[in-house]
Amino acid sequence: MQSHERLRSLRFSENGFAFDPATGLTYTLSPTSVHIIAWLLEGCPEEELAHRLVAAYDVSLHTAVRDVDNFLVSLRGLKLL
């Protein structure tokens, strides 16, 4: 299981605002993104994230896979994963 140390160091508010104390950057997250990050921090493997999205929202697996992939690419771009 990955520790996601960088992601864990972010400060989240309940309404999806995040602050990174190591970089000073702030982010606004969609409700879906908040869920994905919470699942990652719980230890959910990346390949299961899309299935969880399908279970939580009324979306097709195809859309969920695409959205999760895009979000993970963004997180890696920000060096948060």
Added chain:
Amino acid sequence: MSDPVVAVTGLNRGENPQPGYAVVCSLRRRFPRMTIVGMIYDAMESGIFADDGPDWAYTIPFPSAGGRAFLERLDSIRKEQPIEILIPTLDTEVEMLIELEPELAARGVRCFLPTLESFQARAKPVLEEFCAACDCATPRSQPASSLAEAERTAEELGYPLMLKGQYYDARLVHDDKELARAFEGIVQVWGLPVVLQERIQGSEFDVLGVGDGRGGVTALCAVRKMILSSKGKGISSIVLHEPRLTAITSRVINRLKWRGPFELELMQDERDDEFRIIEMNPRFPAWVDFPAALGLNFPAQIIALLTGAPIDPPVEVPAGRFFIRHQVEVIGSVEDLDELMTEGVRRARRSRA
């Protein structure tokens, strides 16, 4: 023990704010009854007219007039105000005051400044050499004493690049034509040499602190610039806790055995995420009152270090606190200008409890 009488320079808070007014505000937070004397170059320095500005303002000669002229004016001011501590806040003043320190001390006026050797070691023309010596990354940079030399250096470094004055000013230039224009503008104000510096793309960071003269610091406050002015000044910055910034600052201060306030300016290079030092300012920055408002009062530390009083326990400014610069109008009158321009002095028109 009564508070010492403190003089502060650099009181203008306009488009490009000087640090002195912020230093005055920080001193007032810690020493509400302190007598603070503003030393000004111009009757229109805005901080003179602020409600919480200095108690007195006295005009002084520009540093270019030399140390003797400064001492003569200081002596005349001290007949009215028994200044014991002087906090310079402008780059152009620091070297002269370092050289004058023995004469100031003989008059009972103390400053908390670096040695001349330390001051010169971090100067822009030798920054690359200095950073190599303390194992810190920095953009390639080279001084130039003529336009022809600047053009040759620009060819080596490649455009775009930053052209900087030896004390102040930094302009982004994209080609020979812009270089020539910027060269002329900077040299007219700040003289030679200029410094050409490789342009780094990335975010800007500042670290503020006070060196104790033995290689340590009293405390640090690191910020990321969030909004920049057209001159590249931080209009808004946010506190962050990045251990690499602390480590770089510690290496620099330890190497220099820096004594006094400083602001380290760095860029985080987008290419490799490395922090590169672009300047080290030998004074407080204009945002020094921001950490003071949150409990970390660097100007008050200077007073403690000079008087032997205990320094307040260091406070860590929480990551996530930020400032945004807010312009306001302060009010003066022709009577103020009359006093300042004819007599060279103005007393603040207010009564403090």
